[in-house]
Amino acid sequence: MAFLLLSVLTLGLFLHSCAGFGGSQSTYGGLGESADPIPFMSAVRTGKLPNGLTYYILKNSKPENRASLALAVHAGSIMEQDDEQGLAHFVEHMSFNGTARFPEAELRNYLRSLGMRFGADLNAYTYYDETVYRLDTPVETSEGGIKRIPARALAILDDWTHAVTFAPQDVEDERAIILEEYRAYLGAGERVSRRMLPVLLHDSIYAERLPIGLPEIIETVPAERLLNFYRTWYRPDNMAVIIVGDFDDAALEAELASQFTAPAPATPPTARPDTELPPPVKNSIRVEIITDPEFPYTRIDAYYKTRPGERGTNLAYYREQVMRDIVNRIISRRFENASSDPATPYADAGTWETRYGRTGRFYVMAAISKPELSRESLRALLREKESILRYGFTASEIDLAKRALLSELRRRASEQDRQESRSYLEQFQEHFL
Numbered sequence: 001m002a003f004l005l006l007s008v009l010t011l012g013l014f015l016h017s018c019a020g021f022g023g024s025q026s027t028y029g030g031l032g033e034s035a036d037p038i039p040f041m042s043a044v045r046t047g048k049l050p051n052g053l054t055y056y057i058l059k060n061s062k063p064e065n066r067a068s069l070a071l072a073v074h075a076g077s078i079m080e081q082d083d084e085q086g087l088a089h090f091v092e093h094m095s096f097n098g099t100a101r102f103p104e105a106e107l108r109n110y111l112r113s114l115g116m117r118f119g120a121d122l123n124a125y126t127y128y129d130e131t132v133y134r135l136d137t138p139v140e141t142s143e144g145g146i147k148r149i150p151a152r153a154l155a156i157l158d159d160w161t162h163a164v165t166f167a168p169q170d171v172e173d174e175r176a177i178i179l180e181e182y183r184a185y186l187g188a189g190e191r192v193s194r195r196m197l198p199v200l201l202h203d204s205i206y207a208e209r210l211p212i213g214l215p216e217i218i219e220t221v222p223a224e225r226l227l228n229f230y231r232t233w234y235r236p237d238n239m240a241v242i243i244v245g246d247f248d249d250a251a252l253e254a255e256l257a258s259q260f261t262a263p264a265p266a267t268p269p270t271a272r273p274d275t276e277l278p279p280p281v282k283n284s285i286r287v288e289i290i291t292d293p294e295f296p297y298t299r300i301d302a303y304y305k306t307r308p309g310e311r312g313t314n315l316a317y318y319r320e321q322v323m324r325d326i327v328n329r330i331i332s333r334r335f336e337n338a339s340s341d342p343a344t345p346y347a348d349a350g351t352w353e354t355r356y357g358r359t360g361r362f363y364v365m366a367a368i369s370k371p372e373l374s375r376e377s378l379r380a381l382l383r384e385k386e387s388i389l390r391y392g393f394t395a396s397e398i399d400l401a402k403r404a405l406l407s408e409l410r411r412r413a414s415e416q417d418r419q420e421s422r423s424y425l426e427q428f429q430e431h432f433l
Helices: 087-094 104-113 151-162 169-185 188-200 223-233 250-258 315-339 374-391 397-414 419-433
Strands: 003-010 045-048 054-059 066-073 122-125 131-138 239-245 284-291 298-306 346-354 361-367
Touching: 045 250, 054 250, 054 397, 054 419, 066 151, 066 419, 087 122, 087 131, 087 169, 087 223, 104 151, 131 419, 151 239, 151 419, 169 298, 188 284, 239 250, 239 419, 298 374, 315 374, 315 397, 346 374, 361 374
Parallel strands: 003 298, 054 239
Antiparallel strands: 003 284, 045 054, 066 131, 066 239, 122 131, 298 361, 346 361
């Protein structure tokens, strides 16, 4: 029987204690003061429409004659009440069941013509803090030679912001689809996750708000309740439209307010629930051993909860991210070298960071154990962590990681004119959310 061992260690700050790259500085190599903002991409047209809707527009010719569009909504399962679990995801589904200007058949036929497939791989998703819709479309050339986004694509995006219909029969029909999606998720990975999250996110609402929701609520929620959730959170001041592609960006920005017609909110926004994870408690250790007959291998995850940290926008924050990148590169290289040694008890290992909410952060060390060597693999992970805390990194390790990062950044800079529109779309989406 395959099994997974999850070890959650809440040991306070891990990364900062081992990122010894020199003292604090008021200036960063000519970049400016530490409090100076990280420069935003100069080619982007960004701002807010009169109704409060944030927008990002970027002209980009890869791929030629196409554009990528997204609607990012700063609302997900975390915004649900106890008796609303699953509503954020349900609303996402209903957005493809018809809007004020596009009945279901017309909406779906048009989206299919753009290459969107309906089902589990729909071009939309709902997560804890966000719901995002995406579509790719060809651009059109007007008689004056101006490249434009098709009016229908913009109209659909606009309708999603304020004009989704929640016809009772459509709601009834969609229940079965969502419940089937729920059942499809109940594999070994999902079963493990449902055991893991309450340990990892204890004392936090994140542990109780899986985006897929609860079947008993999905089966019974009335259309009016879905509409109320939609009206509460789908507000122009809580959304962003992102458009990147091979079109006339100035012409689009000039007409954007006439294309996105959601009325400005007449009421203050609903207070967002307090969802931040509690701070770490030094020397607090929580362990969970999870077994599942269908899990294909033995895996050990060690989560180190670090002190809360807001996503920053200044050079001091950027410098910290550079240090974190270098640390991850060094540790990953150590794991890679160790994995090639037949005496190493794990087949693979890695490290990364993950976040929940604005401030909740974990540093993760994980390994896939060789058969019957899970105890030894866990010991190897903890030994590596202790070695870093005691001795840090060698000058040659730091130099190698720096050179690798610089090489990657230079490559990105040299290829910036060849970057795909979807890549920019994802960056602006993350910036907003």
